[in-house]
Amino acid sequence: MLVPRLAAGWAGVILGLGALRWWGRRPGQSLLGWCLALLVIGLMGRQLWRVGRALLTQAADDLSSTPNGGRRVLAWAGLGLTGGILALPWGLWGLSSRFWVRLPMPATLVNWVTLNRRPVLVVSGLLYLALVLWGVIWGPRHLPVTTTGHRGTGWQMLSGLGVQVGLLASWFAMSLAVVAVNRLADRYFSTQVVRWVTRGSLLVILAGFTLAALLGAVTLIWSWCGQPIQRPIHPHWALRWPFWGLVVSWLVISGAVVAQTVRQPDRFQATVTISHRGVDHGVGVQNTLGALRHVHQEHPRYVEMDLHETRDHRWVVLHDENLQQLAGRSVTPHQLTLRQLERLTVRENGQSARLVGWDRYLRTAETLRQPLLVELKTTPQDSPGMVRRFARAYGRRLTRDRSAVHSLDYRVVAQLRRDVPALRVGYITPFNWVAPSSVPADFYSFQRLSVSDQFVAAAHAAHAPAYLWTPDSPAAMTRLWALGADGQITNELSRLQRVVAQPTRQAWWAVVMNFVLSYI
Numbered sequence: 001m002l003v004p005r006l007a008a009g010w011a012g013v014i015l016g017l018g019a020l021r022w023w024g025r026r027p028g029q030s031l032l033g034w035c036l037a038l039l040v041i042g043l044m045g046r047q048l049w050r051v052g053r054a055l056l057t058q059a060a061d062d063l064s065s066t067p068n069g070g071r072r073v074l075a076w077a078g079l080g081l082t083g084g085i086l087a088l089p090w091g092l093w094g095l096s097s098r099f100w101v102r103l104p105m106p107a108t109l110v111n112w113v114t115l116n117r118r119p120v121l122v123v124s125g126l127l128y129l130a131l132v133l134w135g136v137i138w139g140p141r142h143l144p145v146t147t148t149g150h151r152g153t154g155w156q157m158l159s160g161l162g163v164q165v166g167l168l169a170s171w172f173a174m175s176l177a178v179v180a181v182n183r184l185a186d187r188y189f190s191t192q193v194v195r196w197v198t199r200g201s202l203l204v205i206l207a208g209f210t211l212a213a214l215l216g217a218v219t220l221i222w223s224w225c226g227q228p229i230q231r232p233i234h235p236h237w238a239l240r241w242p243f244w245g246l247v248v249s250w251l252v253i254s255g256a257v258v259a260q261t262v263r264q265p266d267r268f269q270a271t272v273t274i275s276h277r278g279v280d281h282g283v284g285v286q287n288t289l290g291a292l293r294h295v296h297q298e299h300p301r302y303v304e305m306d307l308h309e310t311r312d313h314r315w316v317v318l319h320d321e322n323l324q325q326l327a328g329r330s331v332t333p334h335q336l337t338l339r340q341l342e343r344l345t346v347r348e349n350g351q352s353a354r355l356v357g358w359d360r361y362l363r364t365a366e367t368l369r370q371p372l373l374v375e376l377k378t379t380p381q382d383s384p385g386m387v388r389r390f391a392r393a394y395g396r397r398l399t400r401d402r403s404a405v406h407s408l409d410y411r412v413v414a415q416l417r418r419d420v421p422a423l424r425v426g427y428i429t430p431f432n433w434v435a436p437s438s439v440p441a442d443f444y445s446f447q448r449l450s451v452s453d454q455f456v457a458a459a460h461a462a463h464a465p466a467y468l469w470t471p472d473s474p475a476a477m478t479r480l481w482a483l484g485a486d487g488q489i490t491n492e493l494s495r496l497q498r499v500v501a502q503p504t505r506q507a508w509w510a511v512v513m514n515f516v517l518s519y520i
Helices: 004-023 031-057 069-090 096-100 107-115 117-142 154-188 191-224 237-262 289-296 338-342 358-368 386-400 410-419 453-461 474-483 493-499 509-517
Strands: 272-275 302-309 315-317 345-348 351-354 372-376 404-407 424-429 443-447 466-469 487-490
Touching (some): 004 031, 004 237, 107 117, 107 410, 117 154, 154 509, 191 237, 272 493, 289 351, 289 358, 302 358, 315 338, 386 410, 404 443, 410 424, 443 453, 453 466, 474 487, 474 493
Parallel strands (some): 302 372, 372 404, 443 466
């Protein structure tokens, strides 16, 4: 696969993908970026065709005699584009977050997807499976990617896909070993040495990924072509120059990507510590006064808590929409008045407490001078004008207390920002799949599993802090700290305070880990 034209093609693809990753660090839309993406798709289609033809004829250098060459290039480009779509949830060779963070979407559609995320995820999963079957099984057998007599069977295509998955799994295991070495280096070496170890580790990881991706791609193409038997190619001096050209291309673009990663701004900055549901290390029952009083002693910047509307149009401090798990009763807040709810005992972690109304909880927080991060929950049973009543009754008071509000329902965010401009109002993302500019807010509460430095940078570009939820292990906290998060919402507040107090030199392994995760 290193005959001159194939090697030049691989060099072009590597340079294109690397340039997309490097350019994608710049915030906002870019005509040059989209043109570069189209160019890379074209390069990949042409390279896939060349590899397929070389596997069948071993004549990749003589492309002029191929009948229907343009049609086959388009077919291969279509397969490559399908593969790119399938790879979007799995890193897209380090580019997926750069795509999602630039995806514009109407706020109403974003909100509908968020509020109906479970059925949307089920339907999306079925569509994804159908696309896999088309892209891997049906597409290569019916598109004119090769001549009819040289198309792989379904089993051959699945086996090729399995080889690619195995290669990427091996790369991931190797990368975890490199991260472990970095953790040891962070502990025992100076800052300067740690930086050089980080750079070398990033290059090793990128080299492994490039090799796994190229071998996997060739294996898939080989399977789509019917796994033809290959004649051995004897080494020739002419192959040396294409090989070294490929190496130089990889070194140039990889060096740029590594330098950009190491020099990322806003890393390891001061972190706002936020107690999730008002607890720390399981002491107290979530969203109760006892837990609030205890966690206040740890001095969090905010205590995050949840509100549901009750049957009598008041608010109870409660996260779950059904009380079965906490109180052993299958009822919702909308079925009971606040007085009835306050009589219920909730249990968690071997402890018990009474549910508390919002007014009493707020008075207690004000007595303690503890700012709150209020999650205002919505359901289809909410009364008309619920958000406006909340804004009128508590907006100025929360502003005076230096508290903030956030919600999964963007209608709440938009309404509160209109009614109480001085109040800080944020938007919660259950998964990160759209440009933050599509849903303007004063801050963002990003779900941590799908967040990346791209979303943090996009929030900062809009002058909005990025809070991430909910890391509970030291490793997860350190990774989010390395992403440049402005704050973390956690169930382990004291643990988070210890993590962000450590010397930054001991946390550079997290930069390497984040780099690995950006590719999957």
